[in-house]
Amino acid sequence: NAGVTQTPKFQVLKTGQSMTLQCAQDMNHNSMYWYRQDPGMGLRLIYYSASEGTTDKGEVPNGYNVSRLNKREFSLRLESAAPSQTSVYFCASSDASFGTLRNTGELFFGEGSRLTVL
């Protein structure tokens, strides 16, 4: 019972390098999310996808791009990494469509990807 799977779990990059974080869910959920978690900042929403084929910006989208490849997969790309993007990244999914999230509120999270940018 995999749930939400993220890869890689750890990555070290140099400033200016690019990389893609992969996320896949096997729960047939409509909506998927990317968050970053920083000490003392809680979780901040980077991008979300309310349904297959749509993506929208969250609180902190600058420096990131996303692709909702199909219903299962939602990737996060850093085109030119910066030290400020050092963080732990979490992918999440929900069976609630955006706009009705208040009715369930349950997000299912992956285990996280720890990214360090030197």
Added chain:
Amino acid sequence: GDSVTQMEGPVTLSEEAFLTINCTYTATGYPSLFWYVQYPGEGLQLLLKATKADDKGSNKGFEATYRKETTSFHLEKGSVQVSDSAVYFCALSVNKIIFGKGTRLHILP
């Protein structure tokens, strides 16, 4: 805008002590309220929720009551265990989920 404020940690308690983690919110409309828990090295998972005023959410001995008059959703447990050591996040949802900054809880044996 919508926001969640929760008590700063870390909170350190002895096993079997009573736990309260305060959470207050600001929201337009009528949010649902949640507590999520993050164990070391893991992602967040839903602990409990309440979808309307005066509802009480409960799970694993934890409880929280949705108080509209005080805009609060405090987390309580009567007797904590070492296994409860984790980071706890209060959250609200109107049409997207907004998280508080988290409270780290340490339980000493």
